[in-house]
Amino acid sequence: MLIPLILLPLVAALLAVVAPWHQARSLLLVVGSAGHLLMTGVLLAQPAVVGTPWLGLDALSRLVLLVTSLLFFGCAFYAVGYLEYHRVRGNRVMVPCLLVFLSAMTLAVLARHFGLLWLAVETTTLASAPLIYYNRNRLSIEATWKYLLLCSIGIALALLGIFFIGYGALVGGVHPVDLQLDALLAAAPDLSRPWLHAGFVFILVGFGTKMGLAPLHCWKPDAYGEAPGLVGALLAGGLTSVAFLAILRALQLMNAAGDGPLARQALLIMGLLSMTVAAISMVRQPDIKRLLAYSSVEHMGILAIGVGMGKLATFGALLHLVNNALTKGGLFLSVANLQRGYASKKLWEVRGAIATLPVSGTLFLAGFLAITGSPPFGPFMSLFTILRGVFGQGATAVGLGMLVLLAVVFVGMGATVLTATQGPAVQLDTPYQDKLLVVLPPLGFVLLVLVLGLWLPEPLVSLIREASALLEVTS
Amino acid sequence: MSESLLANLLLLSVILINFFCLGSARLVACIRAIAVQGVVLALLPVAVHGLCAHSLVLGLGTLCFKGVLIPGLLLRAIREVRIRREMEPFVGFATTLFLGTLIAACAFLCADWLPLAAAHHEGLLVPVALTTIFSGFLLLMTRRKALTQVLGYLMLENGIFIFAVLLSEALPLMVEAGMLLDLLVGIFIMGIVINQIRREFSTISTEQLTALKE
Amino acid sequence: MLGRIVLHLLVLLILSPLLPGVIAKTKALFAGRIGAPLLQPYYDLARLMRKEFIFSRTTTWVFLAGPVVGLVVPLLAAQLMPFGGLGASLSFRGDLVLFVYLFGLARFFTAASALDTGSSFEGMGAVREVTFSCLAEPTLLFALLVLACGADSLTLNDLLGPALAGRWHSGQAASLALIAVCLFVVVLVENSRIPFDDPNTHLELTMIHEVMVLDHSGPAFGLVLYGAAMKLLVLGALLVRLVLPLQTGHVLLDLLLLVAGLVGLAVLIGVVESTMARLRLPRVPQVLVGTTLLSAFALVLVLR
Numbered sequence: 004m005l006i007p008l009i010l011l012p013l014v015a016a017l018l019a020v021v022a023p024w025h026q027a028r029s030l031l032l033v034v035g036s037a038g039h040l041l042m043t044g045v046l047l048a049q050p051a052v053v054g055t056p057w058l059g060l061d062a063l064s065r066l067v068l069l070v071t072s073l074l075f076f077g078c079a080f081y082a083v084g085y086l087e088y089h090r091v092r093g094n095r096v097m098v099p100c101l102l103v104f105l106s107a108m109t110l111a112v113l114a115r116h117f118g119l120l121w122l123a124v125e126t127t128t129l130a131s132a133p134l135i136y137y138n139r140n141r142l143s144i145e146a147t148w149k150y151l152l153l154c155s156i157g158i159a160l161a162l163l164g165i166f167f168i169g170y171g172a173l174v175g176g177v178h179p180v181d182l183q184l185d186a187l188l189a190a191a192p193d194l195s196r197p198w199l200h201a202g203f204v205f206i207l208v209g210f211g212t213k214m215g216l217a218p219l220h221c222w223k224p225d226a227y228g229e230a231p232g233l234v235g236a237l238l239a240g241g242l243t244s245v246a247f248l249a250i251l252r253a254l255q256l257m258n259a260a261g262d263g264p265l266a267r268q269a270l271l272i273m274g275l276l277s278m279t280v281a282a283i284s285m286v287r288q289p290d291i292k293r294l295l296a297y298s299s300v301e302h303m304g305i306l307a308i309g310v311g312m313g314k315l316a317t318f319g320a321l322l323h324l325v326n327n328a329l330t331k332g333g334l335f336l337s338v339a340n341l342q343r344g345y346a347s348k349k350l351w352e353v354r355g356a357i358a359t360l361p362v363s364g365t366l367f368l369a370g371f372l373a374i375t376g377s378p379p380f381g382p383f384m385s386l387f388t389i390l391r392g393v394f395g396q397g398a399t400a401v402g403l404g405m406l407v408l409l410a411v412v413f414v415g416m417g418a419t420v421l422t423a424t425q426g427p428a429v430q431l432d433t434p435y436q437d438k439l440l441v442v443l444p445p446l447g448f449v450l451l452v453l454v455l456g457l458w459l460p461e462p463l464v465s466l467i468r469e470a471s472a473l474l475e476v477t478s
Numbered sequence: 479m480s481e482s483l484l485a486n487l488l489l490l491s492v493i494l495i496n497f498f499c500l501g502s503a504r505l506v507a508c509i510r511a512i513a514v515q516g517v518v519l520a521l522l523p524v525a526v527h528g529l530c531a532h533s534l535v536l537g538l539g540t541l542c543f544k545g546v547l548i549p550g551l552l553l554r555a556i557r558e559v560r561i562r563r564e565m566e567p568f569v570g571f572a573t574t575l576f577l578g579t580l581i582a583a584c585a586f587l588c589a590d591w592l593p594l595a596a597a598h599h600e601g602l603l604v605p606v607a608l609t610t611i612f613s614g615f616l617l618l619m620t621r622r623k624a625l626t627q628v629l630g631y632l633m634l635e636n637g638i639f640i641f642a643v644l645l646s647e648a649l650p651l652m653v654e655a656g657m658l659l660d661l662l663v664g665i666f667i668m669g670i671v672i673n674q675i676r677r678e679f680s681t682i683s684t685e686q687l688t689a690l691k692e
Numbered sequence: 693m694l695g696r697i698v699l700h701l702l703v704l705l706i707l708s709p710l711l712p713g714v715i716a717k718t719k720a721l722f723a724g725r726i727g728a729p730l731l732q733p734y735y736d737l738a739r740l741m742r743k744e745f746i747f748s749r750t751t752t753w754v755f756l757a758g759p760v761v762g763l764v765v766p767l768l769a770a771q772l773m774p775f776g777g778l779g780a781s782l783s784f785r786g787d788l789v790l791f792v793y794l795f796g797l798a799r800f801f802t803a804a805s806a807l808d809t810g811s812s813f814e815g816m817g818a819v820r821e822v823t824f825s826c827l828a829e830p831t832l833l834f835a836l837l838v839l840a841c842g843a844d845s846l847t848l849n850d851l852l853g854p855a856l857a858g859r860w861h862s863g864q865a866a867s868l869a870l871i872a873v874c875l876f877v878v879v880l881v882e883n884s885r886i887p888f889d890d891p892n893t894h895l896e897l898t899m900i901h902e903v904m905v906l907d908h909s910g911p912a913f914g915l916v917l918y919g920a921a922m923k924l925l926v927l928g929a930l931l932v933r934l935v936l937p938l939q940t941g942h943v944l945l946d947l948l949l950l951v952a953g954l955v956g957l958a959v960l961i962g963v964v965e966s967t968m969a970r971l972r973l974p975r976v977p978q979v980l981v982g983t984t985l986l987s988a989f990a991l992v993l994v995l996r
């Protein structure tokens with residue numbers, strides 16, 4: 004069941020490569036993602052899935068798999084309308100790349116072997132680079148180059164970190180040395196400490212680059228800003244979650260070795276730094292998509308802080324992972340609609356969005372409220388849980404710092420978003436209108452986030468509880 | 479003894495190639511040097527672990543990918559963009575070379591302080607791996623041309639590969655093959671992007687890529 | 693001791709003009725020519741020596757000191773240097789520093805005699821020669837230090853003694869190989885060989901070493917040529933000893949080995965000269981800095 008889950012998008016991608024018609028390729032995208040979501044649902048419904056040493060499904064991967072699959076389905080649905088609009092540019096590259104991207108993300112989520120995990124994450128970089136270059140202009144090529152080079156180097160460092168951990172096992176006298184997660188977890192107490200620590204730092208830096216934690220985030224505003232909205236949504240919601248999962252795997256290892264506090268401290272520092280950098284950059288940000296990118300940096304910081312604090316905050320952070328992914332989906336897709344309508348993403352041109360494009364404009368506003376943690380949306384719940392965890396552990400300074408930064412972000416982002424959405428209607432130069440196909444997915448995401456804010460389904464709670472138990476110190 | 483001597487000679491030639499790339503302005507020569515480095519790396523697993531199926535297959539794969547295919551892709555890219563030399567790097571060639579040697583000296587002198595496994599204290603694998611990684615970084619940081627930056631990335635990967643030779647029992651062949659394949663595809667995509675950069679900006683200097691900023 | 697000195701002198705005086713002959717022959721063969729006979733340098737020297745001294749009125753004694761010192765220095769340096777299996781005739785602590793700076797002395801006098809003529813071309817040549825030599829000097833010193841570190845001694849006789857063969861089989865083989873390459877470059881630079889300088893060029897602007905001795909003629913020029921050949925032999929002997937540290941214990945066999953090694957080196961230089969183009973002038977310092985760094989790196993390898 005696990006292998007077909009990875010192969011399904013891959014097969015669909017292959018079919019899309021050979022498919023001669025535009026419509027057929029779009030259809031394949033939807034079918035592939037729907038099938039993926041369906042299989043994910045079936046898998047999650049089973050209480051225990053038999054894995055191999057290579058692939059497996061624990062609570063953490065269930066959670067991330069669910070998020071990724073759901074987000075991708077929404078984006079695939081949206082892509083049909085989007086690609087219809089950009090008919091001239093074709094979808095011969097876009098659709099296969101998207102499907103390979105999905106397959107690689109799935110592989111990364113399911114991987115139980117560090118080598119395989121690295122391989123999958125690197126493949127996501129390669130598959131997403133052509134997606135960022137979709138618009139084929141100077142700016143997008145600059146963004147693609149930065150993304151490709153920085154992420155490749157980051158990922159290379161992560162590989163070095165993985166090797167350091169393997170070498171730590173070798174020095175520690177573990178025999179046979181195996182980079183399989185469970186084997187490493189079992190051998191963790193024997194690992195040579197200096198190598199393990201160095202390995203964790205490199206993995207944090209490497210996958211942190213991919214995730215976009217400050218100060219390794221510089222590719223993020225460029226890539227998110229220039230990529231099509233749906234790609235931005237997939238990167239901000241899906242890929243970052245996958246990269247975060249990779250860091251969590253290393254955290255698991257550090258925990259098992261009894262060095263959890265050290266790793267958590269590192270995460271905490273990077274998290275606070277990310278929030279600060281993002282908050283500063285978001286004030287007076289004139290570009291809506293870059294604004295969202297910095298928001299992504301901010302929320303990656305929040306995830307890192309949550310996991311860094313541990314206990315209740317970990318639960319909050321994992322819940323926030325879900326909320327953030329879905330909200331980012333809604334935000335990026337609605338902003339993509341606005342961008343298409345106004346043919347711009349600059350604040351001085353995007354004005355009066357609610358009056359001009361009522362549905363997309365309203366969704367954008369709602370998404371903004373959700374992502375900044377306003378009730379009654381889901382992120383409010385998760386942010387509240389994280390803060391409760393932070394204050395509960397007596398880390399008042401961290402908690403207060405987070406509150407201040409969240410306030411700064413709210414004001415900074417609000418100034419931009421309200422300027423864009425409020426005001427009288429504008430005459431648009433483009434023939435774009437809000438159609439059902441491109442409005443439904445963001446609407447779905449925003450509604451989902453709203454529901455999560457009002458009512459947390461019991462299976463989800465228990466899944467997150469199980470997942471956060473994996474991240475706690477076991478001894 | 480003869481095996482480790484062979485390995486040491488191979489590793490030394492890796493370092494010499496690093497120095498060459500740091501000090502040379504001719505891109506084609508640099509690409510060829512990286513290709514030679516790939517071939518040397520292909521021999522390394524056999525030299526370190528002796529003749530066994532794993533190291534043979536790994537060596538053969540490395541030879542194909544790092545020695546032939548990737549340099550071939552880069553040479554094709556360079557033909558298309560018609561650039562021969564790295565002019566005016568951010569830091570001069572002699573300076574980078576000096577820094578490279580300094581790094582190598584540090585890596586060699588510091589490697590003894592690292593908590594290495596007893597068997598690796600004498601060997602050159604770890605310091606050479608570190609030197610190659612840092613040389614790659616140096617190349618990435620000090621050069622303007624996109625193509626040279628790709629070379630720096632390749633050198634970085636080569637350094638990691640050398641480190642991986644220490645661990646080859648832990649790395650299944652499939653993963654290693656996947657890594658090589660990923661690298662190839664990565665370079666392929668980078669080559670395409672470089673070509674697009676040239677088409678858009680009529681240069682492959684990454685200095686032009688500064689439109690996106692706050 | 694006295695026997696050693698005489699033997700060294702004989703080897704040096706008799707064999708040295710052979711090496712330029714071998715190089716020229718190799719280059720001729722590469723170019724598809726028959727070329728001048730192997731012993732042509734001997735004939736040249738004999739011819740030059742038969743001529744009379746002619747000095748410009750503007751020159752002083754310095755002008756003649758250049759060739760003379762250039763001849764004496766290799767003779768002295770040769771005493772410090774073990775020739776193949778034959779030990780050095782003079783040996784004391786720190787003689788390797790003297791060895792390096794004896795050549796510095798010769799260079800100083802050659803440059804001074806070039807400046808003494810007052811010709812701008814010769815001044816230019818002197819500048820280049822001094823620049824390149826001072827860049828090559830650290831390489832030579834580092835190389836000798838590498839040898840010294842392994843031998844725990846500061847005399848050339850010990851550095852290049854019988855223990856050298858054993859070091860090629862130890863972990864130091866790599867750094868020895870490195871400094872061998874570096875020393876080869878030093879030999880090329882110090883003896884004004886392609887790719888650093890072209891001894892056959894006849895365009896003043898591109899010459900380096902040759903331009904300094906443009907005004908020397910007759911026996912003075914003969915001394916210059918003879919000195920240059922001996923310098924090549926002494927430095928070459930260092931390299932040959934490093935690469936071929938074999939020792940039979942029999943004087944004649946050792947001597948034969950040395951000669952074979954030197955001829956091999958000369959052939960190698962000839963091959964390099966035939967296959968390589970001359971480097972652009974700004975590239976030369978880069979290459980020399982590179983070899984300096986390489987030899988420094990070799991030192992690091994030994995110290996490790």
